[in-house]
Amino acid sequence: MSIFDASxxxxxxxxxxxxxxxxxxxxxxxxxxxxxxxxxxxxxxxxEEEALTDVLHLSEGMAYKNAIAGLDHGGGKAVIWGDPAVxxxxxxxxxxxxxxxxxxxxxxxxxxxxxxxxxxxxxxxxTRHVSGRSPEAGGAGxxxxxxxxxxFQAMRAAAQHxxxxxxxxxxxxxxxxxxxxxxxxxxxxxxxxxxxxxxxVNPAATSWAAEHFPQVRLxxxxxxxxxxxxxxxxxxxxxxxxxxxxxxxxxxxxxxxAANNQLAEPGVAxxxxxxxxxxxxxxxxxxxxxxxxxxxxxxxxxxKRAERRTAGIFDTTxxxxxxxKGEGTTPVAAADALAEERMAAVGRLQRLRVFx
Numbered sequence: 216m217s218i219f220d221a222s223x224x225x226x227x228x229x230x231x232x233x234x235x236x237x238x239x240x241x242x243x244x245x246x247x248x249x250x251x252x253x254x255x256x257x258x259x260x261x262x263e264e265e266a267l268t269d270v271l272h273l274s275e276g277m278a279y280k281n282a283i284a285g286l287d288h289g290g291g292k293a294v295i296w297g298d299p300a301v302x303x304x305x306x307x308x309x310x311x312x313x314x315x316x317x318x319x320x321x322x323x324x325x326x327x328x329x330x331x332x333x334x335x336x337x338x339x340x341x342t343r344h345v346s347g348r349s350p351e352a353g354g355a356g357x358x359x360x361x362x363x364x365x366x367f368q369a370m371r372a373a374a375q376h377x378x379x380x381x382x383x384x385x386x387x388x389x390x391x392x393x394x395x396x397x398x399x400x401x402x403x404x405x406x407x408x409x410x411x412x413x414x415x416v417n418p419a420a421t422s423w424a425a426e427h428f429p430q431v432r433l434x435x436x437x438x439x440x441x442x443x444x445x446x447x448x449x450x451x452x453x454x455x456x457x458x459x460x461x462x463x464x465x466x467x468x469x470x471x472x473a474a475n476n477q478l479a480e481p482g483v484a485x486x487x488x489x490x491x492x493x494x495x496x497x498x499x500x501x502x503x504x505x506x507x508x509x510x511x512x513x514x515x516x517x518x519k520r521a522e523r524r525t526a527g528i529f530d531t532t533x534x535x536x537x538x539x540k541g542e543g544t545t546p547v548a549a550a551d552a553l554a555e556e557r558m559a560a561v562g563r564l565q566r567l568r569v570f571x
Contacts, residue, residue, distance in 0.1 A: 224271065225251075226321070232310040236302055237295065239311055240267055242274035243322055244290040247562030250320050250344070251291025252509060253277035254327030255311070257299040257334075270294040272454075272476055277505070280498035282554040283531060285524075286509045291322045299329040305337050312341030320344050325358065325508040328453070332356055346508035355511040358504035361521060362473055363399030365503025365528040367407075369495050370447060370471045372532035376540075377469055377493050384408030389445035389467065391437040392452030393420040396473040396501070400451065401428055414440050415452070441465045448472065450497075455479040457494075462486055471495040484547040495532055496550040502528060 225246060230239040243251040253274060260266040270292050278290025295311060297303070315324050315338065325347035326335060332349040339345045339352060348354025370388070371381040386409050390397050393415040401424065404411050411431045415421050424431050434440050437456065441448055441464055448467040450456035454476030457465075462483065470477070470492060477497045478484055487494045503525040510521040539549035 224274065226318075227267075227271070228314065228318070230311065230314040232307070235304060235307040235310045236297065237307045237310045238263075238297065239293055239295045239314065240270045241293040241314065241318070241322055242270040242291060243318075244271075244274040244292075245278040245558065245562075246289040246321060247278075247558045247565070248282060248289050249287040250289065250323050251277070252281055252286070252288035252323045252325070252346075252505060252512070253290060253292040254325045254347070254508075255293040255295060255330050255334075255338075256327040257295040257297065257303060257329030259298040260294070260296050263296065266294050266296045276475060276498050278558070279551065279554040280502050280505055281509075282557045283499055283550060284502040284506055284509075285527075285557075286505065287513075288323070288505075288509055292327075293322070293324055295329075303329075303334070308334055308337040309341045312338035312345070315344055316342035318344070323508075323512055325505075344512075346512040348511070355507055355516040355518070355521070357395075358507040359395035360399050361507045361525045362396045362501055362504035363403065364522065365506070365525045366396065366400055366449065366451075366471065366473045366500050367403040368526055368529040369500040369532040370449070370469070372529045373447075373469045373471050373493055373495050373536065376533065376536045382407075383447075386410065386446040387412060387444065388447040388449055389413070389440045389443065390449045390451055391415075391440055391456065391472070392450065392474065393417075393424050394452065396504075397449075397451035398423065400449065400473070401431065405430065409447075412440055412443050412445055437461075438464070441467065450474040450477050457483050457487070459483065459486060462490060462492075465490075465492065467492060469493045469495070471500055472497065473501045475501065478547070484545045488545045493536070494546055496535065496547050499528065499532055499535060499550050 226243040228241040274292035281288040323344045335348045336352045390413040447469045449472035451473040458479035507521045539546045
């Protein structure tokens with residue numbers, strides 16, 4: 216079976232520019248709701264197969280994320296295979312921008328792991344189909360601020376569903392990952408009166424937390440964090456945080472975090488449900504960032520407007536959790552159903568020909 220039969224993607228593009236060292240893959244899962252929107256991940260994959268697997272999963276997830284967020288965008292994603300600390304250059308990024316432009320707007324890129332607003336500025340010199348640029352270049356800047364705000368809204372909705380109140384005061388929240396999103400989530404939790412346990416593989420990130428938020432209890436790793444008596448687990452690093460193995464030691468009532476593709480195996484959602492752990496689907500929780508980049512791409516960016524839209528993640532999360540409870544299914548199944556219903560209903564309108 217080919218990858219196309221297995222994945223259902225509309226288009227997968229391999230990009231190679233030997234002189235700059237660019238090796239990239241752009242995957243477009245769906246354009247049913249509009250141009251595929253999703254970030255570019257710059258990561259030192261072990262193999263081309265690993266890079267391909269990641270971009271296929273991520274782009275499919277973006278289709279569901281954009282649909283559930285109410286955006287007029289389909290799902291896409293791109294990966295650049297390499298070490299951003301060593302391989303990233305202006306020439307490489309601009310070569311990549313040429314490949315994005317060659318798709319004539321079918322794919323719109325933005326920041327992701329290993330890419331930043333200054334990288335989007337380089338890419339934007341070669342293509343119009345980019346968002347997440349710096350304010351100096353006319354963009355919206357760092358989207359992780361609204362991503363963290365959206366995670367906090369989803370967490371409040373989950374608290375209301377589980378404990379009957381949005382209040383997190385006195386609850387212990389475990390934040391795994393203090394990078395782009397995790398460090399912006401911490402102030403929301405502090406203001407809400409939550410107790411915080413955190414970890415990160417990067418010593419600079421933990422040093423930052425120790426300096427700015429000494430009340431945060433730092434632990435060695437995620438394995439120690441999930442077994443440390445937390446009420447809420449917030450995975451905010453790379454995917455695969457929730458596996459059958461980690462569930463054996465996970466000591467939390469709610470999982471609500473920013474990481475993409477948190478479920479390492481297909482059956483983990485059911486295992487979480489059987490364990491009585493309330494799981495908030497990651498692509499719902501972390502959609503604040505894509506709401507921001509869509510606002511930038513679709514017109515003159517307005518932070519307050521994007522923030523109001525991101526605040527709607529509270530209502531979306533609450534609706535999904537109530538639907539799952541009413542239908543006796545998992546939140547993942549409920550969220551997938553809502554996204555698929557919108558993709559089918561709105562995507563159908565493309566068949567209605569408009570004459571001008």
